Each structure stands twice: as C-alpha cells, then as structure tokens.
Amino acid sequence: MSTYSLEHVKYLKELKRKKCQIYVTQILIIIIIFLIWELLSRLNIINTFLFSSPSNILKTISSLLNQNHFFNHVWITLYEIILSSLISLLLGFLIATFLWWNSFWRKVFEPFLTILNSLPKVALGPLIIIWVGASINSIIVMSLMISLFITIINLYNYFINTNQNYIILLKSMKATKYQIYKKVILKANLKNIMSTIKINVSMSFIGVIMGELLVSKQGLGYLIMYGSNVFNINLVITSVFVLGLISSILYYLIEFIEKRIN
Amino acid sequence: MDNTILKIKNLSKIYHDIKGETLAIDNLNLDIKDKEIIAIVGPSGCGKSTLLSILAGLEDKSSGEILFNGKQKLGYMLQTDSLFPWRTILDNCCLGLEINHINTKENRNKVLNLLKKYGLFEFKDKYPNNLSGGMKQRVALIRTLATNPDILLLDEPYSALDYQTRLALSDDLYKIIKQEGKTVILITHDLAEAISLASRIIVLTKRPCQVKKIYNVKLDKQSCPTENRKDSKFNEYYDKIWRDLDVNL
Ligand SMILES: Nc1ncnc2c1ncn2[C@@H]1O[C@H](COP(=O)(O)OP(=O)(O)O)[C@@H](O)[C@H]1O
Ligand SMILES: [Mg+2]
Numbered sequence: 001m002s003t004y005s006l007e008h009v010k011y012l013k014e015l016k017r018k019k020c021q022i023y024v025t026q027i028l029i030i031i032i033i034f035l036i037w038e039l040l041s042r043l044n045i046i047n048t049f050l051f052s053s054p055s056n057i058l059k060t061i062s063s064l065l066n067q068n069h070f071f072n073h074v075w076i077t078l079y080e081i082i083l084s085s086l087i088s089l090l091l092g093f094l095i096a097t098f099l100w101w102n103s104f105w106r107k108v109f110e111p112f113l114t115i116l117n118s119l120p121k122v123a124l125g126p127l128i129i130i131w132v133g134a135s136i137n138s139i140i141v142m143s144l145m146i147s148l149f150i151t152i153i154n155l156y157n158y159f160i161n162t163n164q165n166y167i168i169l170l171k172s173m174k175a176t177k178y179q180i181y182k183k184v185i186l187k188a189n190l191k192n193i194m195s196t197i198k199i200n201v202s203m204s205f206i207g208v209i210m211g212e213l214l215v216s217k218q219g220l221g222y223l224i225m226y227g228s229n230v231f232n233i234n235l236v237i238t239s240v241f242v243l244g245l246i247s248s249i250l251y252y253l254i255e256f257i258e259k260r261i262n
Numbered sequence: 263m264d265n266t267i268l269k270i271k272n273l274s275k276i277y278h279d280i281k282g283e284t285l286a287i288d289n290l291n292l293d294i295k296d297k298e299i300i301a302i303v304g305p306s307g308c309g310k311s312t313l314l315s316i317l318a319g320l321e322d323k324s325s326g327e328i329l330f331n332g333k334q335k336l337g338y339m340l341q342t343d344s345l346f347p348w349r350t351i352l353d354n355c356c357l358g359l360e361i362n363h364i365n366t367k368e369n370r371n372k373v374l375n376l377l378k379k380y381g382l383f384e385f386k387d388k389y390p391n392n393l394s395g396g397m398k399q400r401v402a403l404i405r406t407l408a409t410n411p412d413i414l415l416l417d418e419p420y421s422a423l424d425y426q427t428r429l430a431l432s433d434d435l436y437k438i439i440k441q442e443g444k445t446v447i448l449i450t451h452d453l454a455e456a457i458s459l460a461s462r463i464i465v466l467t468k469r470p471c472q473v474k475k476i477y478n479v480k481l482d483k484q485s486c487p488t489e490n491r492k493d494s495k496f497n498e499y500y501d502k503i504w505r506d507l508d509v510n511l
Contacts, residue, residue, distance in 0.1 A: 163344070165340060165342050165344040166344055166346065168320060168340065168344075169338075169340065169344045169357075170357075170361065171319075171320055172318050172319070172320060172336075172338035173357070173358045173361040173362065173409070174319070174361065174362070175361045179361055183357075183360070183361075184346075187346065187348050188346070188348075190348070
C-alpha cells in the first residue's frame, strides 16, 4: 500500500467515497419512502385498511414472530424453493449434458424445448392439480415446469458454444468425450453455469409462489392468498416483504458463492 | 527402409456439405524424413490445414494412405495458443499428460525442466492472461512438447503475432526443435519464415492441392533463422517460391 503514489491513494479514497455515497443514498431512499408512507397513513390521506402502513407491518411482523406457525410458513416456502431448485438443476444438467453429447437427440428435442419454454406455465396449473393432487408435489411440479426448460436450454447452448479451439486441442491429444466434458465444457462455462443457477433459483421461486397461490395450505404464497381472502392487508404486505427478503438473501448468497469460485 | 518417418500416398479429401462437395486434397504424395523440418506453403484455402488435420487424426481422409514408420507420437499446435485461462501455465503444459493418464511426478518434472530451459519457469504459477501473446505461444509449444511427441504438426503457429515477436519465436522454435530432436511439419504463409527455418519446402498448388514443387533449402551458412535471412541464397529461394505461388489478386 505504502508504495502507491499520493495521487493513487487519493484516487482510491475518492473511489471509496463514491461507493459510500451510493449506499447511503440507497438507504435514504428506502427510509424516505417508508416515512412518507407512514406519514400519509397517519394523516389519513391513504386508507390503512387497503394500503397498510409501516407501523402496522412492524406490528404484524412482531405478532407473527411470536407465532410458531409463521416460521413454519417461511420454512415451507424456503424448503420448496430449495427442493425444486435442486431437482431442476440436477435434471437440467443431466439433460443438457445428454443433449450436448448426442447431436441427434439435440436436434430432435430442440423444437419441443422451445415450445415448452414459451408456453405460459400458469395455464398448466389446474391440470397439475388434477394430475398430481393438491399437495406440495404439485407446487414442486409447477416450479419445475417454470424453471427446468430454461435451465436446459441455457446450459446446452453454453455447452455447444464452448470455444471450438479448446475442443480441437483436446481432440488432437486423443481425449475422450468425457475428458472433453470434464476438462473443457464444465470449466470453460463455470461463469455461465453460475448465472444459470441464479436464473434457475429465481425461476423456481416464482414457480413455488405460483404453486402456493394455486393449491397450498402452507407457505408464504398461502399466507398472501389467505390474507387477501380475509381482507387482512397487513398480512399480505408483510408476507410480500418477507418474500422480498428471502429472494434478496438467496441472490446475495449465490453472488457470494460466485465470487468465491472466481 | 530409409529414414522416412511418414509416407503420404495418394491422399485425397472431399468435404461434404449441403451446398455441395469440395475437393480439398487431390492425390497428394509426400515423404517426410526423420528429424527434418519441412515447411508447407501454398495459396490460402488450398488445403494446408486440411492436410495437417488429417495427419493429426482430427479429420477423416477420403482415400489414400498415411503410413507412419512404427508408432509415432504426434503433437499438434494451432494458430491460437488456446491456453485455458482457468489453468496455471504449468497446469496448461501438463494438459496432454493428464489426457493420456501419464501425469506422473517424473513427467511433470520434465515439463518443469522445459519451462526452465526456455525461460518460462518464473511464470509457472501464473495464469495465461498475465503473459504476452508471444509468451503464450511459447507456452503452447511447451504444452505440445510435454507429451514428448516425435512429430510436431504446426499450423501457422505464429501468424497471429506481430512481426518482431514472430522473428524471435522462429529462432526460439528452431533452437527448441534442434535440441529436442523433433520432426516438424510447419504450415506457414510467410515465405521468409519457411526459407529461414526449414530444410525442405513443399509448395502446394491451389485447391485441390497437390505437391507443385519441392525445394531442398541449401543456404551457404545454415544457422538460426534470423541469421539465415541474411544469407546470400535467401532471396533467390524467395523469388523462386514467390513465382511458384503465382499470386493473382
Ligand atoms: N469443415 C469444412 N467443410 C467444408 N469445407 C471445408 C471445411 N474445412 C475447409 N474447407 C474447405 O477446404 C478448403 C481448404 O481449406 P484449408 O485446408 O483450411 O485451407 P488452408 O489452410 O490452405 O488455407 C477451403 O476451400 C475450405 O473452404
Ligand atoms: Mg489454414
């Protein structure tokens, strides 16, 4: 550090200061929005029955925190997200690998995948409930429907677009297809795989909530549905808040792992 | 048998695609001797890379024969260094050893020796993006040498580099090949590089390629490539081969 020139030290300081400013501004914006929201509800300009208010949300959270079943709901949702994410990543990897391995089946399945991916999956909701039953299983299936196809398509596109020179090089060394997969395809696409995981988790998230809204008797999606049925807006908004919290924690967790890998 | 290490007999190659077929190589015959450096020159698109890919086993031939004298190990090197950015220099060099399941301590030490001998030892734990283009291509050469091949197949290895780096690397290449005792088949579009490096130059016709002419390069004082360029016979060869190539724009 001490070997840097004075100008560079100044430059680093300036960089840090700017970063700090951005953080502070972001936090301020959030605080101001909440303050305005609170103020408007205190002045009865907005109807707290319809729009709730930060203090009401805090009250709801603290009362929910004292009830065990709230954590059950959070936990169920989290569990569903993780389970369906893992299943769709695993299946996605296997299928993408198979399609990379075998160009015949890749060409056979390509149009099917495109169609399945572009189909609005919510439309399948009622069918899934009928076929799988109104249980946690249909939530997982719903979530898989939403996250699996995009995962497969992303991964195999990355796989087949790997730098051809790397592959030629390995072939000239008489590498087997498995060696090419292990030493080039997976390694060269590490970043792409991480970004696919990110997309996969957020897609699974959407799928789980959608599933819970449709069928479930537990989970945050259920709380939202239940809250709106009994017109408990505090509960609805609180649940949405917790959802936002979970999704940002998941996002930063993956980002953290991503940074560790690079 | 004489010291022929590789015999190419009536080799032909047709590429097929939906638009039609391309005859890239037409009945090509060529003998390559042990420990010689041969340069292959020819108009662009005439089939030089195709020939080398077939020799390297990357492409199938359509007809003809490729006869190696005994079991010969091949090392293939492309125009781009293709070093893996996620591997250190040493691990890049050991790639061939890993692929062939001979990544033993002894072989790794041999690679370390090569790195030492050719001035790359201090970079062994660095990653490719820390190295200049010329350095990277040098690492690529050592990666090719790591599995101790008998025949090196070099497809315009230095053509992506600037002129001065190329000059330095030809000297380098010459030194390394002579010390390690390798047979080399070098494709180049740089006639000066061909004349200054090779003991024989094969001029190919335009596509479909056949051997048009073979030059045995006999300079007054055979030396390293940069010195060879100053040789009195150098320009003579240059003019002759240039005329053979018959470049029309
Ligand atoms: N995979 C391929 N499919 C079809 N045609 C090809 C393929 N590779 C090369 N060719 C054609 O074969 C001819 C020779 O190519 P190449 O060996 O790369 O030439 P050179 O290396 O001498 O410039 C060219 O006309 C090229 O278009
Ligand atoms: Mg070429």
